[in-house]
Amino acid sequence: GAVVSQHPSWVICKSGTSVKIECRSLDFQATTMFWYRQFPKQSLMLMATSNEGSKATYEQGVEKDKFLINHASLTLSTLTVTSAHPEDSSFYICSARDGRGDIQYFGAGTRLSVL
């Protein structure tokens, strides 16, 4: 089956620093990738949708200057949390959809802790 790799799985950083999270589709080309945020014991909240080679589409209320998304190739999307603060601490999950269907394949998630 389709595999999505997300790295790192866990990151701790100091307040004010930036953190980059990578999402790779390992055995398929992902025309579209998605970034979600999940708070403890809650559902997934879609942050943004990115299509290869174009600017990401952000959901209402998500700061695009805070959460920078780059989808430079068909197998890699990155989410950079800029000037992270403790309130940005969360579980971030990416998913990827290939060009043929409507199934999203999910990465294992990244737990971000901002001190």
Next chain:
Amino acid sequence: AQSVTQPDIHITVSEGASLELRCNYSYGATPYLFWYVQSPGQGLQLLLKYFSGDTLVQGIKGFEAEFKRSQSSFNLRKPSVHWSDAAEYFCAVGAHNDMRFGAGTRLTVKP
């Protein structure tokens, strides 16, 4: 607007007992429906999906789900639960770039 409701936040069943997790949706057309499972600290794994055709769909790990258009439901079932099934289960509806998730149902399995 499309939405998904999972009425049960937490369900506890005994190992070997049957399981049904409820999911109701609101969608303007024939929906694409999914069930995902999430183990603690992990991403989501697709259990099964419904796009069209037979309304009873089989998935991995012995799960099945039935699409009932008249009830706007897509309930997940398993005849005999295993301890390893303890996890969070999410129902989702949508297609292409617009997928909505339910709030999730946490399943606890008693020995």
